[in-house]
Amino acid sequence: xxxxxxxxxxxxxxxxxxxxxxxxxxxxxxxxxxxxxxxxxxxxxxxxxxxxxxxxxxxxxxxxxxxxxxxxxxxxxxxxxxxxxxxxxxxxxxxxxxxxxxxxxxxxxxxxx
Amino acid sequence: xxxxxxxxxxxxxxxxxxxxxxxxxxxxxxxxxxxxxxxxxxxxxxxxxxxxxxxxxxxxxxxxxxxxxxxxxxxxxxxxxxxxxxxxxxxxxxxxxxxxxxxxxxxxxxxxx
Numbered sequence: 606x607x608x609x610x611x612x613x614x615x616x617x618x619x620x621x622x623x624x625x626x627x628x629x630x631x632x633x634x635x636x637x638x639x640x641x642x643x644x645x646x647x648x649x650x651x652x653x654x655x656x657x658x659x660x661x662x663x664x665x666x667x668x669x670x671x672x673x674x675x676x677x678x679x680x681x682x683x684x685x686x687x688x689x690x691x692x693x694x695x696x697x698x699x700x701x702x703x704x705x706x707x708x709x710x711x712x713x714x715x716x717x718x
Numbered sequence: 719x720x721x722x723x724x725x726x727x728x729x730x731x732x733x734x735x736x737x738x739x740x741x742x743x744x745x746x747x748x749x750x751x752x753x754x755x756x757x758x759x760x761x762x763x764x765x766x767x768x769x770x771x772x773x774x775x776x777x778x779x780x781x782x783x784x785x786x787x788x789x790x791x792x793x794x795x796x797x798x799x800x801x802x803x804x805x806x807x808x809x810x811x812x813x814x815x816x817x818x819x820x821x822x823x824x825x826x827x828x829x830x831x
Contacts, residue, residue: 646825649810651821654819692761705766705776706763708760708762
């Protein structure tokens, strides 16, 4: 799986958009970008994933550059409950049975009022 | 609530002892993954089972073993415990198709004294 690079930490004011970048310059054509987050020692939580098109769900938006070498997770209106460690993970889409997630150090997002 | 349950929540034991951690996946999920999270190593994949069969191994020590039973619950056995085994142990289960997201349990916090 391709390696990812994320900033160690970021701050965001409550109510503002949080934009979390991720570099994955060695990503292969069959690799997807997944985002998970972990709130204070709870189990990680799936947020969103994408291949090359931008994606949006009820939690966030994922913007992937055209060359797919980087992506940005956007939390449109951050709240205090979004304070967490955010992990960007690149992995091959499993054909069957699934594959393990390889976590890096992630970005610690601190949302303040 | 992810639908994945783990017991016990906390476990305190002495060096040299053996413990068993239990995981019940979400209803219908055939894949179970085990991850270890320690302060110095971050989140690391240990082992993956699919429908009772071992599918992949990560950084799992020989002192550790796991199995998945016919009812799909899984157990992680840790033996000859050392101080360095103190960590959070997470179990995750995965949907049997795209987008293959993993749902994590609340974890078991193991303290070895």
